[in-house]
Amino acid sequence: MDAFKRLTELSDRVLGINRRNLEFIYPNNPREAYALADDKWLTKQRLHTRNIPTPDTYAVIETMGELEARWEQTARYPELVIKPANGSGGGGILLLTKDTAGIWRNISGKCIKPAVIRNHIANILFGVFSFGNTDKAIIESRVVQHSVFREIYPDGVADLRMINHRGILLMAMLRIPTIKSAGRANLHQGALGVGIDLDTGRMTDGFLKHRYYTVHPDTGVQFTGTAVPYWKKVKWISQQTYDAFPFQYLGIDIVIDQNLGPLVMEINLRPGLEIQNVNKKGLLHRVREKNGGEAGPDED
Amino acid sequence: MYHSVKQYLTVERVTVGVLMIAAFVLIALKFELWGYSFRKILPKSGYEVHYVFHLEGFEEAVNVRAYLPLSNKHQTITNEVNRSGAFNLKIDQTGSGREATWQNPSSTGDQMIRYSFRYLGKAQQYRLDSTLVIAGNYPPGFADYLAATPNIQVNHPFIEQIFQRYVGETTNAVEALQSIYEYTHSLEPRPFKGLTDALTAARLGEGSCNGKSRLFVALARKAGIPTRLVGGLILEPGRKKTSHQWVEAYAGGYWIPFDPLNGHFASLPSNYMELYRGDRFLFTHTANINFDYLFNIEKHLVANPSLVNELRFHPFNAYVAWQAFETIGIPLSLLKIIIMLPLGALIVAIFRNVIGLQTYGVFLPALIAVASRETGLFWGLLAYLMVVSIVGLIHYPLEKWGILYTPKMAIMLVGVVIAFMTLSIFGIRYNLQTVAYVTLFPIVLMTITAERFARTITEEGLRKAIQLTSQTMVVVAAAYFVMNSRTMETFFLAFPELFLVIIAINLILGRWIGLRITEYPRFRWLLR
Numbered sequence: 001m002d003a004f005k006r007l008t009e010l011s012d013r014v015l016g017i018n019r020r021n022l023e024f025i026y027p028n029n030p031r032e033a034y035a036l037a038d039d040k041w042l043t044k045q046r047l048h049t050r051n052i053p054t055p056d057t058y059a060v061i062e063t064m065g066e067l068e069a070r071w072e073q074t075a076r077y078p079e080l081v082i083k084p085a086n087g088s089g090g091g092g093i094l095l096l097t098k099d100t101a102g103i104w105r106n107i108s109g110k111c112i113k114p115a116v117i118r119n120h121i122a123n124i125l126f127g128v129f130s131f132g133n134t135d136k137a138i139i140e141s142r143v144v145q146h147s148v149f150r151e152i153y154p155d156g157v158a159d160l161r162m163i164n165h166r167g168i169l170l171m172a173m174l175r176i177p178t179i180k181s182a183g184r185a186n187l188h189q190g191a192l193g194v195g196i197d198l199d200t201g202r203m204t205d206g207f208l209k210h211r212y213y214t215v216h217p218d219t220g221v222q223f224t225g226t227a228v229p230y231w232k233k234v235k236w237i238s239q240q241t242y243d244a245f246p247f248q249y250l251g252i253d254i255v256i257d258q259n260l261g262p263l264v265m266e267i268n269l270r271p272g273l274e275i276q277n278v279n280k281k282g283l284l285h286r287v288r289e290k291n292g293g294e295a296g297p298d299e300d
Numbered sequence: 301m302y303h304s305v306k307q308y309l310t311v312e313r314v315t316v317g318v319l320m321i322a323a324f325v326l327i328a329l330k331f332e333l334w335g336y337s338f339r340k341i342l343p344k345s346g347y348e349v350h351y352v353f354h355l356e357g358f359e360e361a362v363n364v365r366a367y368l369p370l371s372n373k374h375q376t377i378t379n380e381v382n383r384s385g386a387f388n389l390k391i392d393q394t395g396s397g398r399e400a401t402w403q404n405p406s407s408t409g410d411q412m413i414r415y416s417f418r419y420l421g422k423a424q425q426y427r428l429d430s431t432l433v434i435a436g437n438y439p440p441g442f443a444d445y446l447a448a449t450p451n452i453q454v455n456h457p458f459i460e461q462i463f464q465r466y467v468g469e470t471t472n473a474v475e476a477l478q479s480i481y482e483y484t485h486s487l488e489p490r491p492f493k494g495l496t497d498a499l500t501a502a503r504l505g506e507g508s509c510n511g512k513s514r515l516f517v518a519l520a521r522k523a524g525i526p527t528r529l530v531g532g533l534i535l536e537p538g539r540k541k542t543s544h545q546w547v548e549a550y551a552g553g554y555w556i557p558f559d560p561l562n563g564h565f566a567s568l569p570s571n572y573m574e575l576y577r578g579d580r581f582l583f584t585h586t587a588n589i590n591f592d593y594l595f596n597i598e599k600h601l602v603a604n605p606s607l608v609n610e611l612r613f614h615p616f617n618a619y620v621a622w623q624a625f626e627t628i629g630i631p632l633s634l635l636k637i638i639i640m641l642p643l644g645a646l647i648v649a650i651f652r653n654v655i656g657l658q659t660y661g662v663f664l665p666a667l668i669a670v671a672s673r674e675t676g677l678f679w680g681l682l683a684y685l686m687v688v689s690i691v692g693l694i695h696y697p698l699e700k701w702g703i704l705y706t707p708k709m710a711i712m713l714v715g716v717v718i719a720f721m722t723l724s725i726f727g728i729r730y731n732l733q734t735v736a737y738v739t740l741f742p743i744v745l746m747t748i749t750a751e752r753f754a755r756t757i758t759e760e761g762l763r764k765a766i767q768l769t770s771q772t773m774v775v776v777a778a779a780y781f782v783m784n785s786r787t788m789e790t791f792f793l794a795f796p797e798l799f800l801v802i803i804a805i806n807l808i809l810g811r812w813i814g815l816r817i818t819e820y821p822r823f824r825w826l827l828r
Contacts, residue, residue, distance in 0.1 A: 006827055011815045014823045018653060019813035089759040123702050131705055188760045207825075277825045 013282030015273060020283075024165065028248035029269050036245060037269045041085040041136050047264055050244045052237060054264045055081070056141040067121055074139045081143075082117070084124040085136040090184045092129030094120050095142060107155075107183070144258040148229050152176055152221045156183030160196070160228065160254045160262075162238040163271050163283070167248075169235060170286050172196040173278045174203060174228060179218045192216065193278035194223060201231025207278045234262045241267065312811060319804040326797040334614050341794050342787065346420035347535045348379075348598045349573070353414075353583075356590040357407030362387075364413060364591070366583035367531070367575040368398045374424055375573060380417040387413055397576035407589070418600075419535060421570035426556050428566055432473040434524045438550070445526035445550065451497040451579060452518045462502050463522050473551045476523040477558070477566075484516045484560035510545040512560040514579070517547055526550040529579050530557065535571040537599045543582045546572070600786070637670045639792050640783040642802050644669055647779045653809050656816025657771040660749035665772055667742040669779035674737035677780045681773055683723070683738045687746045688753050688769055690715050695754030713747050 015024070036042050047054040058074040061067055074080060077098075084092040096104045096112060104112045123129070124137040149158040156177035163170045173193050177183050180190035187193050192213065195204035203223045206213040214224035228234065238252045241264050251271025254262050276282050330336040353364060368391065371377045382389050387402040402413050438446075448454035466483040470476050488506035496511030498518035507515060513529055520527035527549045534544050546559040546568075557568040575582060585591050644666030651657045651665075659665050672680025691712045698708045720738050727735025749772075756765040782788060792798055815823075 007820060010820060010823060010827060014815060014819065014826055016813075016815040016819045017656075018816065022811065022813050091759070119702075126704050128702055128704055188764070190761070212825075273823075276823060280826060282823070282826050 010282075013285035014276060015283035015287075017273065020270075020273060024249045025270060028166075029250070030246060033246045034269060037247070037250070037267045039085050039136075040083070040087075040266055041138055043266055044138070044140075046244055047241070050240065052240050052244060052264055053260065053262060055143060057138060058141065059139040060085075061121060061125065061137040061139070064122065064125060067118065067125070070139075071118065071121065077141070079142040080139055081141070082121060082124070082137055082139050084129040085138055086130040086133065087124075087135075088130075090186060090189070092120075092124055097142075143255050143263060146229055146256040146258050148226065149174075149176065149256070152216050152223050152226075153178065153219055156181070156185060157255050159185040159265065160234060160256070161268075161271065161275060162234070162252045162254060163250075163275060164238060164242040164252060165249050165287065167239070167242060168290055169198060169238060170283055170290070171275050171279055171281070172198060173275045176206070176216065176223070178208070178216075187272065187274050193274060195279040196228060198235075201228045201234070202226065203228065204279070207274075229256055230261045237262050237264060312807060316804045316807050319800040319807075323795075323797040323800040323804075327795050330614075330795070336794065340610070341790055344420050345599060346418055347537075347571070347573075348416060348418050348600055349533070349535065350414060350416040350596040350598075352594050352596055353402075353412065354590075354592040355407065355411045355413070355585070356409065357404070357411065357588060359406050359408050360586075360588050361403070361405050362407040362586050362589050363401055363403040364583065364585040365399055365401045366415075367396075367580070368400045368415070369417070369419065369532075369573050369575055370398050372574070374422055374568060376420045378418045378420075381415070383414040383416075385411060385413070387411070396578045396580050419573055421535070421573065423570040424557065424568045426554065426566040428474045428477070428556065429552055430472075430474050432552050433471050434473045434476065436524075438526055442526045442550070445528050446521050446524065448518075448521070449579060451495065452514050452521070453497065453499045454518050454521045456499050458499060458502060459518050459522065463519055467519060467523060470523070473525055476525060477520065477549055477551065477556075480516055480519045480523070481558055481560060481565050483519070484512045485563055487512060487515075487560075489561055507561075509559075509561040513545045513547045516558065516560050520547070520549050528555075528577050530574055530577055531580060531582055532575045533573045533595060533597075534562075534569075535573055535597050537597055540595050540597065541593065543575075544572070548577070636789060636793075637673070639796070640670060640789060641666060642799055643788060643792065644779040644783045646802050646805060647782050648775055649806060649809050651775045651778060653812065654814075654816060656818030657775055658768050659772040659775050660752055660768055661745060661772075664742070664745055664749050665775040666779050666783070667745060668776045669783050671737075671741045672776075672780055673784055674740060675734050677777060679735050679738065680741075680780065681776060683720070683741055684746065684773065684776065685769075686719055686723070687716050687743075688750045690719050691747060691750035692754045692757065695751065699754075699758065709747065709751060712751060713744065716743055716747050716750075 036046065041057075041060050044054055044057055048057070058077055058080060059070040061070045079097045082094040082096070087093065094112075094117070095107050096117070097106075099105055104114070104117060106112050121137045124135055127133045127135050129135065143157050145157050152158075153176050158174055158176045160172060160174050162172045173195055175185040175187060176192045176194060177185050178190055178192055182189070185191045190208070192206045192208045194206040196202070197204060203226050205224055206216070208217060215222045234254055234256070237254060241252045242250065245267065247267075247269060249269075249271075251268035253265045253268065255265055256262050273283070351366065353366075355362065355364065364387075368380075369375060369377050384402050386407070387404045390401045390403065392399045392401070400415070404411070446454075453459055462483075467476055467479045484507075487501065490506050490508050490511070492508040492511070494508075496507055496514065498511075498514040501507035501511035501515040502518075510529075517527045517529060527547055529545055530548050531543060531545050533540075544561075546557060546561070546564070548555040548557050550556075556566050557572075558565060559568075559572075583593070645663050648659065648663060648665050652659060652662075668680055668684055675683070694712050694715050695708075698711060703711070720741070720743060723738050724736045726732075727738070753765050753769060756768060
């Protein structure tokens, strides 16, 4: 009986995939607007026009014909990122830094010849990273990891996931890369998820592979209790982003640049549910708190 | 908005209700108006019987002769398959039964002859008219059924003595048969496998099936009732070497079965397979070989053949399609596949949305399950694993060279096709005919989802990829067992309106917002 009560309690608090799809995604996110989130260039365009901070776009290459000219025009920047507009799981992202001799190098310091870069862009256009559909290549500024995060783990860029439902920030987590995630801030790929106290912006415990942590498992640096820099601005930007799009349930991914502060990287219409384990709190429970006892959608 | 959501739910609930009721009404109508009954609809339990003969010859002509069963009102024989390698098979219809002869002009080394078929039997029970008189004159040719033979010593004095003591002179056929049956049945049963004649059985007061049967025949013939031995097999799952003999006595114009060993009076159980009539051997072979044999018997369910015949003229059942398919020569197995696919898809939907297993491809598990009908589940899963590993191996270099998606898929498809052809040829060469059916698998779909397996490895690690693959295989197995159930098959063939129920269940599943079972352990952290 007790076990049954506990299970009922769990299903009262936790948002599962079925309910997420039926009550949060389908009624709130119009299908015909999905492209705004799936195509990162469309997302960025809208962010740019609303003056919501996001990495500078140096160039967008849509056809082979404009590859040469656009690349030449962006090659003057000392650092840049090349990524597919419709990529998934971090595939096809190339980070480049120009050394003092003017030679492009990737994150591990390996020399990358211009021909290789052009070939990579061509691959993006042909859809190698987007299931055979032709794609656009976005060339944008490179984010400098904020020192607060760099101290916890030196490589890659940590990233905040904010879940906004009907204008209310439901939950937030920080995703910190690990050795296993190889610099990527994706929980599926082994990044550490860290809960965030929404009021103070302080990090709570981290969750990875069925365990909670207060220190980073690879570096041993404690993060629990550390404040996320620019937290107020992060919340404000996330709200601005919510207002800029015709969606009412979305995940907003924000990184924090050492010099520029919070930058919106992308938005996600099917945000994952693991954030509940990370924050030790059910999304349904959270919605109910906010709505004063009533669960589910109740707009009029 | 909340109001309209509620309204929408009502519409959907009404739809579910209407579908369920429509299905129920149609099924009820069939029972009420068209004389359906569960006994007719439920599949019959039949057997798949394999004769397996091992021979070792030495460069000489060899032949082996055995009786094959014949379809009659007691038994239906279908799907006969001969696999005898270098041996030629010749089948002759003789007075005693269907005689198969396998011949090989020069047989050397180990050889195997296999013959298999499906058997569906019907139990028989005769009610004897107690006033039946032993007739004096019988149709021509019945003299043999009354005659003495070396092993059925009708006229021996001891048999005469036994006859007087246990049967006595009577003109009532049923009384005589009753006494003979009771006497022979009361003899001590003995598990001897060799031949026992009537006299020996009588003298020892005990007997095996053939001893008791011969004694029964001897006494019945003495009473003037035409009687003959019947040879056959008692079918039960497993391997066996023992055949069985019982008798048939001619009374009231019918051959009535009796089994004095196992106690069947004027009745024959459904699993008694008749093979021959008369005092014969089930098989014989030339003496120049080492010979061993066994009968391998598997139980399996088949659609009631009389139902198929009867229902094809009734409206609203898939047997109508059955007949149409038959007329234009489309294999019936295709019809069964099509009919069972929605059920398989429902199983997948339950596993994904209620249990919460993840699978590669939405309906791939159902398609693999249905394709495994011919190969068996083991080979089906093995074929799937094979595709996954081949694609995984090919994917690696192609991904590294940055090959575009569509050409990459095309190359993988070539790899999979080659592997399947090889497996088919291997199957045929090594006498694993069922394996050759792997070519029926949805190769393209398997390749596409296997590519996603390969991508999962790069994106989320090998562990996750293996986890997804094994969950896919679990769902394949579940779908296999449900879709290959003969009971389900006959139900869907007889009541295609069950499709409405499937739609209704899917509608309910599609609006179900509960936690999936696997989400309980996943979010157990929230309980503390």
